[in-house]
Structures are given as structure tokens and as C-alpha cells.
Amino acid sequence: MTKLLLGAHMSIAGGVSQALDRAATVHSNAVQVFTKNNRQWAGPPVNAADVARWQEQMPALGIAAAVSHASYLINLASPNDDLWEKSIAAHRDEIQRAHAYGIANVVLHPGAHTGAGVDTGIARIAAALNRIHAATPECAGTVTCLEIMAGQGSVLGRSLEELRAMIEQVAERSRVAVCLDTCHAFAAGYDIRSAAGYADFVAAIEREIGLETVRVWHLNDSKGALGSNVDRHTHIGDGEIGYDGFRWLLNDLRWAGTPMLLETPKEETLEEDAMNMGRLCALVEDAARVPDGLAVEVHASALP
Numbered sequence: 146m147t148k149l150l151l152g153a154h155m156s157i158a159g160g161v162s163q164a165l166d167r168a169a170t171v172h173s174n175a176v177q178v179f180t181k182n183n184r185q186w187a188g189p190p191v192n193a194a195d196v197a198r199w200q201e202q203m204p205a206l207g208i209a210a211a212v213s214h215a216s217y218l219i220n221l222a223s224p225n226d227d228l229w230e231k232s233i234a235a236h237r238d239e240i241q242r243a244h245a246y247g248i249a250n251v252v253l254h255p256g257a258h259t260g261a262g263v264d265t266g267i268a269r270i271a272a273a274l275n276r277i278h279a280a281t282p283e284c285a286g287t288v289t290c291l292e293i294m295a296g297q298g299s300v301l302g303r304s305l306e307e308l309r310a311m312i313e314q315v316a317e318r319s320r321v322a323v324c325l326d327t328c329h330a331f332a333a334g335y336d337i338r339s340a341a342g343y344a345d346f347v348a349a350i351e352r353e354i355g356l357e358t359v360r361v362w363h364l365n366d367s368k369g370a371l372g373s374n375v376d377r378h379t380h381i382g383d384g385e386i387g388y389d390g391f392r393w394l395l396n397d398l399r400w401a402g403t404p405m406l407l408e409t410p411k412e413e414t415l416e417e418d419a420m421n422m423g424r425l426c427a428l429v430e431d432a433a434r435v436p437d438g439l440a441v442e443v444h445a446s447a448l449p
């Protein structure tokens with residue numbers, strides 16, 4: 146009887162560790178953070194006092210899993226050498242920051258080839274990761290989780306096959322894994338709405354990368370239609386995926402122990418996070434798997 150690891154991306158306003166407090170206010174036991182401003186290349190040095198607070202607060206607040214998300218500016222697939230070098234430096238910094246906080250999984254958008262072609266772009270990503278890994282042996286326990294993408298433009302990672310091709314070219318296999326985002330996968334063409342469609346998706350995961358390679362799930366409903374390549378997140382049940390896609394996933398015990406994190410629209414009150422977690426928990430068949438504090442208040446608002 147393992148509890149779901151459920152949470153959301155939380156703001157780090159006031160310090161990275163403040164995200165844990167925000168996670169706890171909505172009764173979640175997992176969280177995703179940026180370890181610095183995600184729209185800037187460089188951040189301030191890691192704040193030792195905040196790291197200490199993080200290490201104290203995480204167990205105190207019952208947050209069992211934390212992952213970080215790398216900056217959106219990073220493009221390890223870039224054919225432009227200046228941008229590529231800048232991206233390598235920035236992702237190395239992301240890994241070192243995560244390591245300082247004891248965060249094992251760093252989610253990364255793989256990148257865009259911007260015209261250089263899929264194979265060239267994938268080779269650039271792997272070469273960049275190989276350089277980063279060689280430069281940070283002290284961070285061997287910190288894993289880059291390449292995120293599946295909706296597939297807009299020249300963005301790479303739109304299929305399990307592309308993610309596998311990246312992984313295959315990484316020398317230190319233990320330092321690379323995958324993050325699956327339901328909105329992105331659906332927009333890229335994976336139809337998880339039916340039980341059969343979900344089963345096909347999981348079979349493809351097993352075949353291409355292995356279930357154990359999936360270290361993080363992002364649970365977002367999709368504004369874009371199946372195969373639209375549109376990356377627009379919406380509230381659980383309000384989008385094109387609908388409740389069923391999440392029902393299969395949440396009740397699939399093969400994902401026990403894998404954090405499931407919302408990246409849905411919200412205000413500072415976090416009301417929408419509570420609503421979406423409530424909706425998700427209402428789909429969980431075994432009530433014992435619902436994180437403490439989440440079950441009761443949720444069910445009423447959760448029904449479709």
C-alpha cells in the first residue's frame with residue numbers, strides 16, 4: 146500500500162525552500178521547483194541557509210519527493226555554438242544546484258534543432274550531456290529527465306523513439322531518464338483516453354525506454370487536440386484528455402513511487418492546485434493510496 150506521490154510545480158518566491166511550505170498548504174507530498182529564476186541564464190550562488198532550511202522542512206512537512214525543472218532558455222540541441230555552450234554551462238549549473246539541495250531528478254526540455262535536422266539535434270543533446278556528466282562526477286546521483294514534448298516546430302522529444310535515441314547516445318546511462326507529460330504526449334499523438342490507448346502507450350514505453358526510465362510524470366490536461374502539437378495545459382478534466390486518461394494512470398500500480406506533478410494554471414492562493422489534486426484523488430480506486438489530508442475535502446469538487 147504505497148501512497149501516490151502527488152503535487153504541483155510551486156513558486157520559489159522568498160527562497161527555494163518556500164516551495165515546500167506551499168506544497169504542504171495544499172496537502173501534497175511531492176513538489177517541483179525551479180532552483181533559480183527560470184527565465185535567466187545565471188542565478189545567484191546557492192544559498193546555504195536555504196539549503197539547510199530545505200533539508201529540515203522537507204521531512205518536517207512530509208514532502209516525500211522533490212524534482213527540479215531546468216530553465217526554459219536551455220537548448221542543448223542548438224546548432225549555434227555560442228547558444229550551445231551557454232546551454233551546457235546553464236544545465237551544468239542546474240545539476241549542481243539540484244545536487245546541493247539533494248534533488249535527484251532534474252526535468253529538462255530536450256531542445257529544438259532549429260533547422261539542423263532531427264538526427265543532428267539529438268546528437269547535439271547527447272554530446273552536451275556527455276560533457277556535462279564528465280565535468281560533474283560529484284553529481285553522479287543527479288539525473289537529467291528528458292521531457293516528452295508536444296512537438297511544435299523543431300522541438301525534439303516528441304516521441305518515445307526520439308527520447309530513446311537521445312538516451313542511447315549518453316555514455317553514463319544512469320544519469321539520464323525521462324519525464325512524461327500527459328498534455329505533451331497527447332498533443333504529440335499518444336491517445337491515452339481509452340483503456341486500450343493507455344495500454345498501447347505503456348507498452349510503447351516498455352518497449353522503447355523501459356518503465357524504470359520514467360522518473361517523473363507531469364499531469365496536465367490538454368487544450369490542444371490529439372496530435373495537434375499544441376502545448377497548452379489546462380485543469381484536469383477540462384481539456385481534451387478528460388478524466389479517463391488520468392484514471393488509468395493513477396490506478397496503474399506500476400507507477401507507484403513515481404512523482405506525479407501538476408503544471409496547470411493557477412493563482413497565488415493555490416486554490417486551483419487543490420481543485421486539480423482533488424479531481425485526481427477522486428479517480429483513485431484505493432482510498433488508502435490518497436496522500437494524507439487530500440481525500441476528504443476533495444471528493445465533492447472532484448466529480449466530473
Ligand SMILES: [Zn+2]
Pocket residue numbers: 292326363408
Ligand atoms: Zn511538463
Ligand SMILES: [Zn+2]
Pocket residue numbers: 326328329376377378
Ligand atoms: Zn507544456
